[in-house]
Amino acid sequence: MTRQPSTRQLKDWDRRYLWHPFTQMQEWEQEDPLIIERGKGSYLIDTEGRKYLDGTSSIWVNLHGHRHPVLDRAIKQQLDKIAHSTFLGLSNPPAIELARELIRIAPKGLTRVFYSDNGSTAVEIALKMAVQYWQQRHPDAGPKNTFLHLKLAYHGDTIGAVSVGNIELFHARFKPLLFPTVEVEPPHCYRCPLKLAYPSCDMACTEPIEDILQNRHRELAGLIIEPIMQAAAGMIPQPLGYLKRLRELCTRSNVLLIADEVATGFGRTGKMFACEHEGVTPDLMAISKGLTGGYMPLAATFTTDEIYQGFLGRYDEFKTFFHGHSFTGNPLGCSVALASLHVFRHEKTLARLSSRIKLFSRLLAPLAALPQVGDIRQRGLMAGVELVMDKTTKSPYPLSAKAGHRVAAIARSKGLILRPIGNVLVLVPPLSISKEDLKTMVEILKESIETLDIDSCPTHGTHNNR
């Protein structure tokens, strides 16, 4: 092995050759890139040996910590057999075993696993399956080619996933490329567009959905939703009962319910899958991020037997699902995903989670007293802390003020890695985080928010709003 170049050399080459995702590279080139070389448990370690708490679980993927011995071993053992063989016309043991395990833990009624390699593709597959299903199984019902989804939804960055998403900043310029969809207002209790309050509102925000499903079910193939929490929108949770009601409305209107559990799956919200909070089984379900414990890119789309049956026929009927990726069913990914499920059982990850989730709530609660904090939204071990300029009017910091980024930069200097979404500081620690580290994480966040200059708010004296 050749020796690794110096940190200075790496930083130089990074600035010269790379283009980072969701990053303004003009700023990046001026900044000092942090280069992570190792990890251990809830910590990331840079090339200089400095340790940072991984407050994002490496963007919501890590579950059991970095360098977990069981997961490490699974990959090494698989590597001694084979790294990859195609899933087109061939199969492999870890992919088979994993599918069986996944169906065991999936919401009851989901019976088939279709692999891919990231959350966006898992969503694309669900959309394509839904459309083809209606054509083949119920040719007289449609044409059902459209999807209903929530505003502020995020289902990935490929064109189909963007079509059913709605995050203005990311998506607006691609409008000409997107297929038409039907959008509705999401529930957003902190900024309720109907100016109502839960539970007395009786979820009036579901009424437009009911109307659309009733009036347009003939063109709707499915309704896609991030169950329980719209994560990339800035951690916007749905009120209790919302998902269940959507399930009932979809069933009644003959529209498929597609759950995007890419962010919420694998214990993130306190249960294995977020749908379980409401006893809901979707017709299609996309998973990815936590599937391999955050080790390898792997994804899957679950379906019911009813949908699967719609694709069966003689070859020359051409009912085949003509979709697949070079790395579908990758054995390294599948073996580490199997190991992750083993850890769930062996370490009783879910059972041990509940006390940590309660502690997380207790630690977050005092942040509400800070003048800069408007709202705290938590489901399990995922939370958003929304910064506002004025607590009474809930007026947001202008994006140009980069309030979230400023807080995250300070947190980094104190040894905590965060990735804000606009004005929302997002905390998504590994499920395995120790109580001590959980305390440290929230403490650093609090100290970092406190340094945010509230004098830069128009309502607090000086009108110098940067």
Ligand SMILES: *Cc1c(COP(=O)(O)O)cnc(C)c1O
């Ligand atoms: C991250 C995410 C995706 C996209 O997954 P990628 O692996 O980044 O393509 C889709 N849906 C949700 C809810 C996500 O959080």
